[in-house]
Amino acid sequence: MPATNVVVGHGRTAEEALLFARVNQICYDKGINSSSISTKTDFIEIPSKMRDLSSAVEKIKAVYFAHAYHRFMENRNFDENVEFTESEYKYYSILIKAMGREDFMRMMSIYEGKISNSCIAVRENENYYKFMY
Numbered sequence: 339m340p341a342t343n344v345v346v347g348h349g350r351t352a353e354e355a356l357l358f359a360r361v362n363q364i365c366y367d368k369g370i371n372s373s374s375i376s377t378k379t380d381f382i383e384i385p386s387k388m389r390d391l392s393s394a395v396e397k398i399k400a401v402y403f404a405h406a407y408h409r410f411m412e413n414r415n416f417d418e419n420v421e422f423t424e425s426e427y428k429y430y431s432i433l434i435k436a437m438g439r440e441d442f443m444r445m446m447s448i449y450e451g452k453i454s455n456s457c458i459a460v461r462e463n464e465n466y467y468k469f470m471y
Contacts (some may be wrong), residue, residue: 352383
């Protein structure tokens, strides 16, 4: 199941911001909730300086589109009727070039829920991050 939740955190680094978000969620839930950010102890950060994607919103949107193309690539040998859009390919290309194949594949595994203790960090500005989980 792909990551669909986004939560914010404040901190100078993604690590600080994740800790902030986790503590806030634990306080709100009055404990650790397995379906919330409170269980995420690791993250992968999308590069903050990208020519084609400047805002956190654009980067989050790019993950959704890139995942669709990623699924197309994984399933193309099994289903010949599967197609992709130009937007899906465009965002896939942008992210895989910016992150490298290994980090991109790790991000897709996190997005798909295959790595349960991790989330995707996106820097909004100097002290503000968004986390997808």
